[in-house]
Amino acid sequence: xxxxxxxxxxxxxxxxxxxxxxxxxxxxxxxxxxxxxxxxxxxxxxxxxxxxxxxxxxxxxxxxxxxxxxxxxxxxxxxxxxxxxxxxxxxxxxxxxxxxxxxxxxxxxxxxxxxxxxxx
Numbered sequence: 001x002x003x004x005x006x007x008x009x010x011x012x013x014x015x016x017x018x019x020x021x022x023x024x025x026x027x028x029x030x031x032x033x034x035x036x037x038x039x040x041x042x043x044x045x046x047x048x049x050x051x052x053x054x055x056x057x058x059x060x061x062x063x064x065x066x067x068x069x070x071x072x073x074x075x076x077x078x079x080x081x082x083x084x085x086x087x088x089x090x091x092x093x094x095x096x097x098x099x100x101x102x103x104x105x106x107x108x109x110x111x112x113x114x115x116x117x118x119x120x
Contacts (some may be wrong), residue, residue: 073095
């Protein structure tokens with residue numbers, strides 16, 4: 001919740017202006033400087049929510065890439081398993097760039113479909 005704290009001291013640096021062309025500007029500044037501002041310590045999110053906002057989406061992207069990599073390895077592994085005599089870890093390493101491209105492509109499509117129709 002945002003808390004607005006009223007000021008008790010005079011206005012900061014806002015004085016009366018003699019030039020009539022800028023008189024309206026100083027009145028607007030005076031009206032907006034009646035409050036000291038926002039209590040940022042109460043308005044800022046907690047460290048736990050900031051870390052959660054970074055960690056959970058990162059884990060979701062990693063899980064999506066691993067799932068796509070596993071699915072691609074299963075698909076191509078069943079097709080070339082009999083005729084390919086190479087190390088078993090080579091196929092997942094070859095499919096990882098394709099899995100990354102697929103994961104970020106899925107994210108882009110999701111973000112595109114999530115936008116309102118007016119901005120598409």
